[in-house]
Amino acid sequence: MLRVTEIFHSIQGESSHAGRACAFVRLAGCNLRCRWCDSEYTFTGGDRMAVDEVVTRVKDYGCNLVEITGGEPLAQPEALDLIRRLCDARFEVLVETSGSIDITPVDRRATIVLDVKCPGSGESESNRWENLLKLKPHDEIKFVIADRVDYDWARQVIDDRNLSRWTVLFSPVWGELDLKSLAEWMLADRLPARLQTQLHKHIWGAEARGV
DSSP, X not given: OEEEEEEEEEEOOSSTTXXXXXXEEEEOOOSOOOTTOSOGGGSSOXXXXXXXXXXXXXXXXXXXXXXXXXXXXXXXXXXXXXXXXXXXTTOEEEEEEOSOSOOTTSOTTSEEEEEXXXXXXXXXXXXXXXXXXXXXXXXXXXXXXXXXXHHHXXXXXXXXXXXXXXXXXXXXXXXXXXXXXXXXXXXXXXXXXXXXXXXXXXXXXXXXXXX
């Protein structure tokens, strides 16, 4: 059984898949407490659902792209079975994870979107750096940037760990860092990263759930 906060059909707001229709499975529970978290409602509660039931709900949307998110989806071991089942059913599966939990058991057919925690999150000590060595060529790495300190830290991590081998995403903390500033920093440094915004918040607003 899984603890599920919500299942919904929306526009993918982030990653290199932004703008595509996507079915989302948002699992409950998280082992981190990032200062700027916009899904604190996932920390507790959730409805208990069998993996079969979740797969059926996803199939009902008729959408090939599926994202497993949270909270922290890998905090529930049963999520691994869900990911495998969706891959078996030939869905294109994205798994958004904080990177604080070992990604080795995740089905290699899925695409990992690994969130490297910057100092501004308050959780940079939770980064499991060995996960970077387990990423596949089609996986993606995300940095959520709160300020110039975060930006400079993330830029150094990219250089030190040769992360330009992957798609690297820079996302400003909503309501704290404006897109223009982040874009100008990235352009000035010729940064090998992709600027992104949370597209769903621009469409439905920052407080909307189930989108």
